[in-house]
Amino acid sequence: MVEEQNLYEVALTKLPGVGTQLTRQLVSYCGSAKAVFEANTAKLSKIPGVGPVLLKNLLDGSKTALYEAEEILKQAQEQDVQLLFYTSPKYPDRLKQIADAPTLLYFRGNGNLNQRRIISIVGTRQITSYGTSVTEKIVESLKPYNAMIVSGLAYGVDVVAHRAALQAGLQTIGVMASGPETIYPAVHRKYAERMLTQGGLLTENTFGTRPDAPRFPARNRIIAGMSDCTIVIEAALKSGTLITADLAHGYDKEVMAVPGNITSPVSEGTNYLIKSHKAATYTSVQDLVELLNWDLEDEAAAKKVKAAPVYDAAEYTSDELKVLQVLQQNGEEHMDNLSWKSQIPVSMLASVLLGLEFKGVVKAKPGKKFTLIL
Structure with missing residues (x-):
C-alpha cells in the first residue's frame, strides 16, 4: 500500500x-x-x-x-533511500511552510527531520582558524539543547559544523545539490557515512543528478527553510552563504551572524549582515537561546510535564488515544498535521475530534486547529 x-x-x-x-x-x-x-x-x-x-x-x-x-x-x-512526499509525516514541517519547498525529498539516514530544535550553520569554504574555532564552540554549546545541525557538506564551515556535531553526539543533516547516491565533495565521504547513523543526507534531486553549479542556490533554500535559525560564521560579501541568509530572512526565519575581524575578507559578509540588521549578533549561545525563546519553552515544557494528564485506555478508542498522544507531544496542531502524525485520514479524524470535544479533553480553535484542555 x-x-x-x-x-x-x-x-x-x-x-x-x-x-x-x-x-x-x-x-x-x-x-x-x-x-x-x-x-x-x-x-x-x-x-x-x-x-x-x-x-x-x-x-x-x-x-x-x-x-x-x-x-x-x-x-x-x-540504496536504502526514503522518498518523502510533502504529505509524508517524515517530511520536514518547517520546510513545508515555505512556498517553494520541494514536493519530493530523497533521504538517507536515521535522523528526525522534525526534531524539536534545528539549527543551520553556514559559511565560507575558505574558513580561517578563527572560523574553525567559533564553529566548533557554537556546536559544542548546542549540545545541552540537543539541537540538530544542518549544513551543506561543503568545504570550510559546512564540514567543520558536521564534524563538530558528530563529535558532540548531535544529529546532523547534510543537504546536497546532487542525487542521493553521490557524495560531493567525495573527500567528505567518511563524514557522510557517519552521518547516516547520526542524522543523514537529504536532497531534492533524483538518482544520477550531478552537483552542477545552479543546483547549489536551490539546495540553500532547503538549508534555510528546514531550521529555526541560520547562523552565518564567516562569509565574503558576495557569496552563496549570503544568499542562504537572504533566503532565511525572506522565509521569516531567524538569522544570526558571528562578528569578525574588520580586516578579514571572510568577515565582510557577516559584519554586513549585522550592520544592515539582516542578522542578530551571535556572541554566545545565550544570544541564540534568548532569540528563539528556548529558555521560556523549557520552563513551559517542565510545567506541562508536571501537569500532563494520564488518559485511561478503557475510556478512549485507539484513534482517540493516537490524537491525544500527538497533542501531548506537540501542543496545538492543525487538523492536516494531526492527520499525518496520527495516521488517521482526515475524513475519519473529524468524527474522532468531535468525540474528544464531547468528552471535554480537546478544544477546537480558529483555523482548523486543536489543542488539549488541561
Whole structure:
C-alpha cells in the first residue's frame, strides 16, 4: 500500500509542466497523488491552473511518469533511500511552510527531520582558524539543547559544523545539490557515512543528478527553510552563504551572524549582515537561546510535564488515544498535521475530534486547529 502510494507520488513529480504549486493544487483537489492519475478529463479541467496544454500533459504523460517512478522506487529500495512526499509525516514541517519547498525529498539516514530544535550553520569554504574555532564552540554549546545541525557538506564551515556535531553526539543533516547516491565533495565521504547513523543526507534531486553549479542556490533554500535559525560564521560579501541568509530572512526565519575581524575578507559578509540588521549578533549561545525563546519553552515544557494528564485506555478508542498522544507531544496542531502524525485520514479524524470535544479533553480553535484542555 505504501509502495503504491509512493509510486504515484513520485510519478506526479515527473509529469511535464507540473511544478510544486500545481502539484499541491492537484493533490488538494483530488485527495491523493493516485487520485490525480485516476481523475477524468472533466474533473481535472475544473482545477484552477489546469488549462488545455497542461491537461494534455497530464493525460499523455501518465504512462511515462509511472515508468520513471517505478525505476526510482527500485533504486531507492536498493540504496536504502526514503522518498518523502510533502504529505509524508517524515517530511520536514518547517520546510513545508515555505512556498517553494520541494514536493519530493530523497533521504538517507536515521535522523528526525522534525526534531524539536534545528539549527543551520553556514559559511565560507575558505574558513580561517578563527572560523574553525567559533564553529566548533557554537556546536559544542548546542549540545545541552540537543539541537540538530544542518549544513551543506561543503568545504570550510559546512564540514567543520558536521564534524563538530558528530563529535558532540548531535544529529546532523547534510543537504546536497546532487542525487542521493553521490557524495560531493567525495573527500567528505567518511563524514557522510557517519552521518547516516547520526542524522543523514537529504536532497531534492533524483538518482544520477550531478552537483552542477545552479543546483547549489536551490539546495540553500532547503538549508534555510528546514531550521529555526541560520547562523552565518564567516562569509565574503558576495557569496552563496549570503544568499542562504537572504533566503532565511525572506522565509521569516531567524538569522544570526558571528562578528569578525574588520580586516578579514571572510568577515565582510557577516559584519554586513549585522550592520544592515539582516542578522542578530551571535556572541554566545545565550544570544541564540534568548532569540528563539528556548529558555521560556523549557520552563513551559517542565510545567506541562508536571501537569500532563494520564488518559485511561478503557475510556478512549485507539484513534482517540493516537490524537491525544500527538497533542501531548506537540501542543496545538492543525487538523492536516494531526492527520499525518496520527495516521488517521482526515475524513475519519473529524468524527474522532468531535468525540474528544464531547468528552471535554480537546478544544477546537480558529483555523482548523486543536489543542488539549488541561
